[in-house]
Amino acid sequence: MSLIDEIRHGNRRVLARAISIVEEGGEEGRQLIKEAFPHSGHAFVVGVTGAPGAGKSTLVGALTGHCRGQGLTVGVVAVDPTSPFTGGALLGDRLRMQEHALDAGVFIRSLATRGSLGGLSRATGDVVCLLDVAGFDVIFVETVGAGQAEVDIMRYAHTTLVLVTPGMGDEVQVFKAGIMEIGDVFAVNKADQEGADRLARELEAMLDLAGPRAWRPPVVLTVAREGTGVAELWQALVGHRDFARRSGLWEEKLRARAEAEVRGILTARLLDEAWRRGGERGLLPRLLEEVAGRRVDPYTAAAMLADGLRGADHGGPV
Numbered sequence: 498m499s500l501i502d503e504i505r506h507g508n509r510r511v512l513a514r515a516i517s518i519v520e521e522g523g524e525e526g527r528q529l530i531k532e533a534f535p536h537s538g539h540a541f542v543v544g545v546t547g548a549p550g551a552g553k554s555t556l557v558g559a560l561t562g563h564c565r566g567q568g569l570t571v572g573v574v575a576v577d578p579t580s581p582f583t584g585g586a587l588l589g590d591r592l593r594m595q596e597h598a599l600d601a602g603v604f605i606r607s608l609a610t611r612g613s614l615g616g617l618s619r620a621t622g623d624v625v626c627l628l629d630v631a632g633f634d635v636i637f638v639e640t641v642g643a644g645q646a647e648v649d650i651m652r653y654a655h656t657t658l659v660l661v662t663p664g665m666g667d668e669v670q671v672f673k674a675g676i677m678e679i680g681d682v683f684a685v686n687k688a689d690q691e692g693a694d695r696l697a698r699e700l701e702a703m704l705d706l707a708g709p710r711a712w713r714p715p716v717v718l719t720v721a722r723e724g725t726g727v728a729e730l731w732q733a734l735v736g737h738r739d740f741a742r743r744s745g746l747w748e749e750k751l752r753a754r755a756e757a758e759v760r761g762i763l764t765a766r767l768l769d770e771a772w773r774r775g776g777e778r779g780l781l782p783r784l785l786e787e788v789a790g791r792r793v794d795p796y797t798a799a800a801m802l803a804d805g806l807r808g809a810d811h812g813g814p815v
């Protein structure tokens with residue numbers, strides 16, 4: 498049996514190994530995804546983002562418990578583009594691990610920084626694909642922060658949940674980072690703390706201000722640590738999914754994701770190829786020397802390297 502067949506038959510150890518392989522980002526990983534891809538596309542992928550410490554891990558743990566109660570299996574990918582582990586994330590992950598460690602219907606995996614952010618976003622897509630093929634009904638993708646890297650990673654989600662909390666200046670942070678635009682559902686977490694109602698009202702007002710549109714993101718108050726509001730939140734997430742499927746938004750999202758994926762892979766491939774060919778011919782070091790000495794401008798240098806892609810190695814353009 499191939500690795501992908503083993504994964505499809507529920508072999509969790511092989512799944513873990515395959516994830517490590519795609520994380521490496523090499524040829525073996527690419528082959529795995531080629532084989533896996535036709536079997537993917539069944540899971541409901543939920544992206545969870547928000548500032549560090551907002552309670553994402555706790556909330557994902559609570560949502561996982563809720564889903565399990567409904568007989569749904571759950572995969573969790575925790576993506577950390579900044580540092581392998583922050584104190585908060587580690588604590589949250591530990592608690593979550595303990596709670597669900599013995600449950601075969603739950604699979605949790607952390608992805609740490611490997612190379613570029615683009616590479617991390619790519620690896621996230623590949624890991625989501627593998628979990629999908631492994632048959633998990635729901636896949637939560639949790640990011641650590643709320644910046645551009647998170648916006649890229651959320652492209653792999655069908656539905657994006659944005660967490661805000663009272664009293665952290667989150668309003669400013671969230672509204673600035675462009676995270677507002679990607680939120681399909683908002684959770685005001687730590688609703689046991691002061692200012693939650695006011696924050697929820699502000700958020701509602703901002704969402705109304707954005708004008709009428711097909712989907713108006715709902716705002717749900719939650720206390721992740723106690724499980725309060727978690728059932729309502731799950732209903733809101735499923736509500737968005739169902740709306741997307743009815744309205745054609747789902748297909749739109751899938752196409753946007755396809756474009757981002759292919760574009761990302763192509764960009765990396767063309768760049769690698771131009772760099773490799775430039776290096777082979779000794780052109781690259783000479784050009785860099787010239788640009789450093791300000792005798793050639795960087796645009797001309799890049800154009801010359803791009804011209805190199807038309808070389809005869811592959812009998813035509815890459």
Ligand SMILES: Nc1nc2c(ncn2[C@@H]2O[C@H](COP(=O)(O)OP(=O)(O)O)[C@@H](O)[C@H]2O)c(=O)[nH]1
Pocket residue numbers: 547548549550551552553554555556585586588589590686687688689690719720721722723
């Ligand atoms: N008071 C309160 N604390 C919470 C709530 N949810 C999470 N926390 C706490 O907030 C801290 C950060 O939570 P964590 O889930 O690790 O946040 P993350 O960094 O967004 O993943 C932990 O100490 C949690 O116990 C909540 O609803 N109310």
Ligand SMILES: [Mg+2]
Pocket residue numbers: 553554555585586587589590639641
């Ligand atoms: Mg966390």
